[in-house]
Amino acid sequence: EAEVAQSPRYKITEKSQAVAFWCDPISGHATLYWYRQILGQGPELLVQFQDESVVDDSQLPKDRFSAERLKGVDSTLKIQPAELGDSAMYLCASSDRPFLAGVGGELFFGEGSRLTVL
């Protein structure tokens, strides 16, 4: 069964360091999402890609976070510098249909990357 791949699964870093997370969506899925899930809360959307283009990054803290999907396939989410409040699970998800189409596509999630900032 096709899966969304994420790495690393766990990352421990010190405050002010740079971190990066990688995501490879299900083959053929044009829409890719990065969510942040703080412990005890539901996932919150950080950024949404349609192919290589950013569709929505209104909730992405752009002073320290960046995301790219250069070839419209895999994606990288970077944090620089990391802060204590960034400790969370970073989830990548993909879909074969965008929300903008209004057809309510199902999201397929990876196992996530858990970040701990010390």
Place this chain on the structure above:
Amino acid sequence: AQSVTQLGSHVSVSEGALVLLRCNYSSSVPPYLFWYVQYPNQGLQLLLKYTSAATLVKGINGFEAEFKKSETSFHLTKPSAHMSDAAEYFCAVSGADDMRFGAGTRLTVKP
């Protein structure tokens, strides 16, 4: 914009008892509604989804949910809880913009 509210951050049931997890939604357009399950340190897995077809939706692992427009609800049920059902459950709604998740309900199953 759409949103969901999950009533009860923790639910505890005995093995074999009925599971009821509550979700109410708010949406300015006909909603698509989802229930996801998350096991510790894992991603979210789809249990079931409502996409304006039948109002009673059956999902995996014996779960089902009923869409009630008059009550703006989409509660998740399972007739008989199993120990393996212990997890975090998230209700979600999507419209034309994105998918919004509730805060989650942690289900504990007692032997």
